[in-house]
Amino acid sequence: MSLSEIPNIDQLQTDLTARWHKEEPSEGGNGFLALVQKQHLQNFLLWHEEDIARAPNETDKTIAGVKRNIDGYNQRRNDLIEKLDEALITTLVESGTKLPNDAPLNSETPGSMIDRASIMSIRIFHMLEQAQRKDVDQAHIDQTTEKVRVLLIQRGDLLGCLDAILKETQDGTRQFKIYRQFKMYNDPSLNPKIYEA
Numbered sequence: 001m002s003l004s005e006i007p008n009i010d011q012l013q014t015d016l017t018a019r020w021h022k023e024e025p026s027e028g029g030n031g032f033l034a035l036v037q038k039q040h041l042q043n044f045l046l047w048h049e050e051d052i053a054r055a056p057n058e059t060d061k062t063i064a065g066v067k068r069n070i071d072g073y074n075q076r077r078n079d080l081i082e083k084l085d086e087a088l089i090t091t092l093v094e095s096g097t098k099l100p101n102d103a104p105l106n107s108e109t110p111g112s113m114i115d116r117a118s119i120m121s122i123r124i125f126h127m128l129e130q131a132q133r134k135d136v137d138q139a140h141i142d143q144t145t146e147k148v149r150v151l152l153i154q155r156g157d158l159l160g161c162l163d164a165i166l167k168e169t170q171d172g173t174r175q176f177k178i179y180r181q182f183k184m185y186n187d188p189s190l191n192p193k194i195y196e197a
Helices: 008-020 031-053 060-094 110-131 138-171
Strands: none
Touching (some): 008 031
């Protein structure tokens, strides 16, 4: 991969979110952005399963199935955050950055920032839908329009922080490492409710 792909993450997540609301979501893309798309897909699917989980008229059977789907999407989402960080570290090392080094450690990784930007792109899409509704009062429209404005600023700040951590890591003034989640709930050897069943 090339770090030159990083500025394209913003537009990719935004475009995919809009496209996937009109057509079947799928993996795709090239290079590092294919990994970004794969990770974004898990958030997209997760978001919509979470909506179903809160539907008051769904049956308990449906909610149980949705909960299992949520667990699967969330597991893959976290696994892909680690893969994003692995790919970035590999690229940085291959380009001559010494890692680990003596620079201060950043607790949030670029992969987790990409994940947060992904979720925010979906939230912005749905908040904008709310701001454009015709069946609500002006107060609802004003509130959601303001939330869209704030979310866009926050996402811009986050993407700026992503750019900064990568530049600072290249410069040797800051570093990050992969933080393994070691999720236990989906692992048959670690979750007693599974291995004792």
